[in-house]
Amino acid sequence: MKIDWQITKKRGNFRPILKYAMVLESFERKLAVQAVWVKSLIPQIPNAGHSYCLPGENERHPLWMPSEFHRLQVPFFKTGERRDFLRLPFRESGQYPEVEASFVSLRSAYETVVQKVYGQDSIDQEGRLDMSSETKACVAAKVTADRLLNLFGPPAGVAAGTSPFMERKAG
Secondary structure, X not given: OEEXXXXXXXXXXXXXXXXXXXXXXXXXXXXXXXXXXXXXEEEOXXXXXXXXXXXXXXXXXXXXXXXXXXXXXXXXOOOOEEEEEEEOOOOOOOOOHHHHHHHHHHHHHHHHHHHXXXXXXXXXXXXXXXXXXXXXXXXXXXXXXXXHHHHHOOXXXXXXXXXXXXXXXXX
């Protein structure tokens, strides 16, 4: 899986934007690996719909502490690709080490699953069953007798389609 990301921020009180793309290799898509996800270290910010954060508000408030974090998920194997973005908390330093750490964590969790799934070999089995030799021996004599009797036709006085071996009822 290839992961690319970019953090951009406009000058001023605008929040930075993290854009990322994850693309599965063709062999990963063929493995049909389930979509792995991790709880990232990237905090969810209040009023994330706002592109800006003014001093003293939301994540720039002196008492703000993150309580929820974003989930990062590997693309579904059928699509093989995931592109998304999210707003990061405003920081004077402009440093976001948790972004790379979160992608490393996701990659590690995913590669563990890929290694396990790749170890499950493919299978190509065929089978065939025939009548057992015991049954063949039992049936062969009776089949041969029936064929011989049919060759010569029914005995005189016996109607066609009836067996000469049927017992007659006394009556």
